[in-house]
Amino acid sequence: GEDVEQSLFLSVRExxxxxxNCTYTDSSSTYLYWYKQEPGxxxxxxxxxxxxxxxxxxxxxxxxxxxxxxxxxxxxADTQTGDSAIYFCAEKSGYGNNRLAFGKGNQVVxxx
Amino acid sequence: EPxxxxxxxxxxxxxxxxxxxxxxxxxxxxYFYWYRQILGQKVEFLVSFYxxxxxxxxxxxxxxxxxERPDGSNFTLKIRxxxxxxxxxxxxxxxxxxxxEAFFGQGTRLTVV
Numbered sequence: 001g002e003d004v005e006q007s008l009f010l011s012v013r014e015x016x017x018x019x020x021n022c023t024y025t026d027s028s029s030t031y032l033y034w035y036k037q038e039p040g041x042x043x044x045x046x047x048x049x050x051x052x053x054x055x056x057x058x059x060x061x062x063x064x065x066x067x068x069x070x071x072x073x074x075x076x077a078d079t080q081t082g083d084s085a086i087y088f089c090a091e092k093s094g095y096g097n098n099r100l101a102f103g104k105g106n107q108v109v110x111x112x
Numbered sequence: 113e114p115x116x117x118x119x120x121x122x123x124x125x126x127x128x129x130x131x132x133x134x135x136x137x138x139x140x141x142x143y144f145y146w147y148r149q150i151l152g153q154k155v156e157f158l159v160s161f162y163x164x165x166x167x168x169x170x171x172x173x174x175x176x177x178x179x180e181r182p183d184g185s186n187f188t189l190k191i192r193x194x195x196x197x198x199x200x201x202x203x204x205x206x207x208x209x210x211x212x213e214a215f216f217g218q219g220t221r222l223t224v225v
Contacts, residue, residue, distance in 0.1 A: 042219060
């Protein structure tokens with residue numbers, strides 16, 4: 001079955017880069033996602049990576065996937081105060097279903 | 113921008129009571145989902161719904177739970193005979209197709225006392 005692990009808390013100074021890590025167990029994962037949750041808001045999809053890719057860059061966001069180690073990371077360049085949120089990684093396994101397996105989330109606090 | 117809306121944002125109920133959590137998915141979406149997050153734990157999949165029937169459910173989604181699409185816009189989660197451990201944030205989501213992005217609502221915080 002799927003299991004996704006994340007560390008819990010990260011503080012970062014505004015303008016610095018922040019890196020959030022995630023490990024997963026299901027080697028049949030097809031897509032891996034990063035969601036952002038701001039206070040009082042829903043889960044917003046930030047970016048995703050298909051399992052046959054190693055890296056994806058989207059503006060300030062860089063996703064790295066190490067499929068051998070089942071390790072996913074999200075790097076946020078030039079972190080802004082608006083990046084303060086909880087970040088969830090999630091995986092989707094196989095085809096024909098849309099069930100997402102989430103990690104516990106990583107709270108990022110950006111210090112001005 | 114279209115969004116998934118959930119009501120209420122917070123519901124308090126007494127143990128043993130039934131609750132109905134409501135969701136309005138994005139209008140042209142075909143797939144609907146419920147997830148929950150118990151405080152301090154992971155977001156967990158409950159159920160997916162397509163073409164007026166459950167397409168997949170987790171082991172959490174037992175006989176205490178049911179889902180319904182009573183009209184063309186609402187998607188509801190009913191929890192019968194609530195228990196203290198049902199206290200959680202419940203998220204509704206919808207997607208246009210099976211392998212497309214799921215859009216989530218802001219969640220309903222359910223507190224069972």
